[in-house]
Amino acid sequence: MLSINVTNNFLADITWLDSSACSFKISNSIDVWKVSSDLNPILVDSFNSILTRDEIDRANRFYQQKDRNRFIISRAALRTILGKYLNLAPEAIEFGSGLNKKPFIKSGNQNNLQYNLSHSGEAILLAVADSTIGADIEFINHNFGYHEVLADNFSPGEVNYIAEADSIHRFFKLWTRKEAITKATAQGLDCDLRLLPGLDGTITVADGIIASNEDWVINSFNLNNQYIASVAGNPTFDKISFFSLATIDFGQPV
Numbered sequence: 001m002l003s004i005n006v007t008n009n010f011l012a013d014i015t016w017l018d019s020s021a022c023s024f025k026i027s028n029s030i031d032v033w034k035v036s037s038d039l040n041p042i043l044v045d046s047f048n049s050i051l052t053r054d055e056i057d058r059a060n061r062f063y064q065q066k067d068r069n070r071f072i073i074s075r076a077a078l079r080t081i082l083g084k085y086l087n088l089a090p091e092a093i094e095f096g097s098g099l100n101k102k103p104f105i106k107s108g109n110q111n112n113l114q115y116n117l118s119h120s121g122e123a124i125l126l127a128v129a130d131s132t133i134g135a136d137i138e139f140i141n142h143n144f145g146y147h148e149v150l151a152d153n154f155s156p157g158e159v160n161y162i163a164e165a166d167s168i169h170r171f172f173k174l175w176t177r178k179e180a181i182t183k184a185t186a187q188g189l190d191c192d193l194r195l196l197p198g199l200d201g202t203i204t205v206a207d208g209i210i211a212s213n214e215d216w217v218i219n220s221f222n223l224n225n226q227y228i229a230s231v232a233g234n235p236t237f238d239k240i241s242f243f244s245l246a247t248i249d250f251g252q253p254v
Helices: 041-050 053-060 065-086 146-153 156-164 167-184
Strands: 003-010 029-036 095-097 103-105 114-120 123-129 134-139 201-206 216-222 227-233 239-245
Touching (some): 029 065, 053 065, 065 114, 103 114, 114 227
Parallel strands (some): 029 239
Antiparallel strands (some): 029 123, 134 227, 216 227
16 A cells, blocks of 8 residues: 655754845746745735736735735735746746636746745745745734634544644644645645654655655754744655845746
């Protein structure tokens, strides 16, 4: 019977590099980008110039202005960053929707560039790779009643781990890992999350639990003391790099 190994790591010491340090070339590696949703708020309206009519309509469906701005900024950042990897104008990128609506780059993607976008609160996270990738970011909400969802979503060992110490941080760390791998595999959250391994180390999972025939590595890390994230990817990648996008300028490299 086929089994899959999932390796969970926590990266305690990461360095967020300025976007100028990025080569925008992916070769068996992962680039992780963080963006703040209050990025260039005065220029939000100008970002519409690189969005499609559908994206603008989606933005306008949000009731609150801050939610509209976050969506517009996330799409503008996504198009701007991917455009540098693809050597395309941001507005020229076409997206498609695959299994369980997982988005992909539809055209002009000779290098099989793949990405996954996640946002929570004021933070936006983008993972870029040349193999299947999944990412999730969560605001560490100390008022969240996580006890109510433990039994349905976490194994007994994970429940014990969360209860031992630093419970809210541990809860969101394990949650982002489960989200990241379901996003990577386009499995969605309809599966039994208790069977998806969240604890540190390498865990063997029986056939049929994860919608994949491949092994996985999930790296978790803090953006700061308010946000935690996980990125699930191919275990053979050589390098993972972290970049911070401080501005969006359509005429210049990010």
